[in-house]
Amino acid sequence: MKKAVILSPLLICLVWPTLAQLVYEDRTYEETIRTVQFYAAANAQDTSFPPVIRPGETNLVIEFDDLQPDRQNYYVKVLPCTWDWQEGMLKDLDFMSEYNEFNITDYAFSSNTLIPYVHYRYQVPPPMIAGNYLLIVYRDGDRSNLILSRRFMVYNQMVNLVSDPVAGTATLRKTRQPLQFDISYNGIEVFNPLEYFHITIRQNQRWNNIREGVSPSFLRDDQSIIEFRAPDPDAHFAGGNEFRFVDFRSLNYPGMNVDRLDRSTKPPQLYVAYDKPRTDEAYAQYNDMNGGFVIANRDYAEPRITGQYVNVTFTLRPTQSLGKVYVVGAFNHWQISPESQMKPQPDGSLTMTTLLKQGFYNYQYVTAGANTPDWSVEGSHFETENVYEVMVYLKSLQPNTDLLVGYFVLPVNRR
Template identity: 30%
Template sequence: MKNLAIITISFLLVQCEPVIPQQSSTNKKIIFDNYDYEDFVGITKVVPVENGQIKAIENQVVSLNDNGQLLLTFDLLTDQFENLSAKIYHCNKDWTKSRLRDMEFLSQINNYRITDFDYSVNTVQPYINYRFTIPKPILSGNYIVAVFRRANPDDVILTRRFLVVDSKTTINHKVRVSTTIAKREENHQIEFSLNYGNLQVNAPAQDISPVILQNHNWSTANASIPPTLMRVNEGYLEYRHLDLKTNFYGWNEFRFADLRTLNVSGRNVGKIVNTGTKIIAPLKLDGSRQNTTYTQNFQDINGNFIIQNNDPGESTLNADYADVTFALKSDPIDGDVYVLGRYNNWQMTDLNKMKYTNQNGLGRYQTTIPLKQGYYEYLYYVESNELPPHYFEGSHFQAENVYEILVYYRKPGNINDELVGYKRFRSIEN
């Protein structure tokens, strides 16, 4: 709860433009992806809200036909108020902007002021947390929510993807070992079938397009899956490929860092140093797991993250930011190494790219990333022409991952892709 003085100041700031120059870079082209356009954007998340309860580790998916909502929450690492607005874009199944007009997928004017915000309290890194309940579109499909400064379409700050589902299909799935013998120990093979009922379908292989996601990672989405069996008179399609077409690396259970307290070192955190102007939190030195036997030491959350503050105050507004150093012991390899997780949308950027260094004769890859107090899962990803992406992690069929099957449908004569099917499941069901 803000005190009266803060409320008064905030009200005045909302009513007029800030007199302090803001960080800005105009004429920024919108990327229809999860993307931050300025360095001072902190931790950002879109989370479902059901009956007033935030589902912190659920995916950015909402049903068209229930009361569920999606909440966009993000930090700007500054103490200067920003006059922000949001806009929603409808996208095709391949995340290109659709040709629909705003009035065809929204029941409101597509320009929303973001007025729900709070300043951080007693943090070394000042920030302002903004919250925006995303208006639910009236059509299913892929969407982008974009945040702009001063409602300027050329001054975008961040974009995030979300999905709206109108379930009109029934999906049955199976996770099995790969039918390619050489991959049986390291891959998951996803097989599924769907009934599309009374949908108007002229050419099933073209009108209906399934997509498979692993751990909600769009960079490894499988979107080129032809049916292996069609029974058009029954409205039935089957996808049971005997090659690698629906195979995914099983990877390993995720590594994790417990940063819920910044007063003492949490699990896998080497130490905590508060200089008064910043908090430094190097993690313990990681090693390669490429030749280790698979063991499930704990139930992970499949690369996700949770913002949580266990220090005095216990409010998310008391949660601070720390410069977190990830370090991986290794000889240099022929390729690039990245640290990835849901916290950075699985994206291979310069910030997440690790540099090789030799400290006191100990070779390692490392990088430093600012993270808000919480619990984070991550893995080391290799981009190489010679080595597999799981070179440092290993890949095991026994590893547990979360998969999603999305079913897109374009009605003959329409210009938009509907999302008519959605199923989320684990590779190992309890």
Template identity: 35%
Template sequence: MPNAFHRIWIALSWLLTMQATAQTIPTTDQILDPKIHTVLLYPLIGSTPDSPGKTLNPPIVLTSEDAMNGQQLQLEFDDLTGSYRMFRAKFIHCNADWQKSALNDIEFTYEYNDYPISEYQTSLNTKVLYYHYRFTVPRVKLPGNYILVVFDERNPRKILFTRRFMTYANKVNVTAGIRFSTSPQRQFQDQQIDMSIDYRNYQVVSPQDDFKVVIRQNYRDDKVITGLKPNNVRVFEQQIDYNLFDLSNTIPGGNEFRFFDTRTVLSRGNYVDRVQYQPDRTIAFISPDQPRIQGAYIQADDFNGLFVIDHRESGNPGVSADYIETVFTLNINELPDGEPYVNGAFNFWQLTDANRMTYDPAIRSYRASIWLKQGVYNYDYVVKRNSPRPTADELLIEGSYSGTENDYEVLVYHRPPAARADQLIAYKRLGVNKRK
């Protein structure tokens, strides 16, 4: 009975918390507790679930009407408090715009929407002590957008972090292709996505208005194309086309990402300038970087902004990879109207104090020090301008080229007749300028 009472107490506490803070829980990827690091959410696919490359797949899985079928997601994160804490998880269902939907929990979950996170390990032979948690995310009923909310069991009002994920059902067929922009002024900088939707055998009242299409570059929620309207509706073939001429389906190609390798600190990895060893930490100085806005595009292989956690010596990166104080240096003069940031999936592509760079007049460069778990990381530099309005300029230092290799996703949402929320009814993943 104590377990039953404990479960009721958690449920009531969570209900009161949701009523009090429903408007304050973010529906973006955010870490709200500064002691939580390296939040990974990825699909459980393939025969080698412990491979370091598992995190290169986005948290998007195929849903199923059967609770025992369909793909699942795996959550991993570290708690750097150095002591064990009890955590729990819950889902929030969202519409296509990532605003909370009107659905009740029972409409999209197979069981009670409150899950304990009980699997954990302590770090091994690391200078920075941490607890490593793992949680297999339960399946959900409906295809769509979800927020995974992790909170402190002892204090349900304390949200540790939120992570977006999606489940989809292939109810319509998407055909898409990518090329350089048809605009002569932008053909060397932008990439254009043309697509069509075949909705045969799917009920839709007004296809030109009812489908909500989102195109996302490199799995980034800050690099999306929305609000597209079809240029052609073929009623008899039940197909709509998005071959647009107003450039609304184009996006800057960007540049290949920079990278560095800290899988080992016993020697210097790729693009690591030097390593310092201190009793309580290890410091890795990344090779100083230069702006890439000038000159021709240079082909390079990358993870399209993502990263993998790995540890060469042990092969067990979850608990043996240490946290390294990673120092970035950008060799540019002080900017009069902006601040540069180190940008990447490791920070959810967000510009915060954690990845902001400061100017050091002694070396006439910008620097940032970020605690990162050992692995291989992609990153670039973004300049945040505060006037006349806050904007993030990723092209000022990195440049943009239509020949850049990128990944794209096409997501098609629809709200079925009599339904109360948007569903993700098609998902297509494709790339451009892929290397053979």
């Protein structure tokens, strides 16, 4: 006589773990995946540049660490997207010159690190058609077993941009950075430019700080020019403030803004020098990385596999109630999440601890709110150095996609 076997809900969860749902944004789906870097191979000497390339120009490089000690079988695939980062209509054969699934075979085990990890690296062939794309990495050839996703862009420069000097009222200029520009689409036949062109503006490579579907102010159809002016102050970007930073490229001789380092723990525990709000402070000029980070190890060579992972604690001492406060930067993909939220302490301070690889990191404090950052901790100044990207998309029927026909970088207050 056969007996039925009933599995408890807990056992089912252990045997069949919940798989992540794909979102079309920069996202890490497993806690063991750390220090993701994604850049054009041509920019290997400076990985802070965004993953933006021309069709067939250069490969893209994806790098990451997995804190699991054993090598995993990971695959890479490229997905097409619309101008506003939804699922695209293109088929693999439309935009890839080879089979669109790549096994990551380039990996290395960490060397003499307190926390063992495996470092993975792969060069992905570039798509042949301009537009938005999402790179996904998954386990064992199973696309539902996701570990990370990253956005990137491929562009053909088919339009021109003329940027006017930053303008605005004296009051507006204290905190915001108005942008105004003209797009010339001479040579492109478009029946209804206002309907078929889409404009996105991004500040400092932050997908949570964009102006998407920017409405034009005026169309000069006879000259094939679209004007973009933003009379509404809320449409302008806040200048924000220069990013804070911490330097622990060396654990033997910790750098600036390290308060103390406890090497008796595993992993080591590093305390960043405490911070305070800057809303009432005058603007202070210094160079930053606009929120980026650099992996480096001044104690040993080959930082990709010798870099130590360190528990890093950030401390903010507020002078008033701020609500929910988060520590963000490129190191955590600017995510406002439970992991980046600061926790209150008995002495009135706020702290957040996260695991980071040896290096030099930019960061800032933001409060919960809309998608755009709230500067109630950092303050905002029109003098702040920022880099803006303007993306111009054209809806195309053949191929059936949103072509990225213009990509422009507009530095403000360049040093």
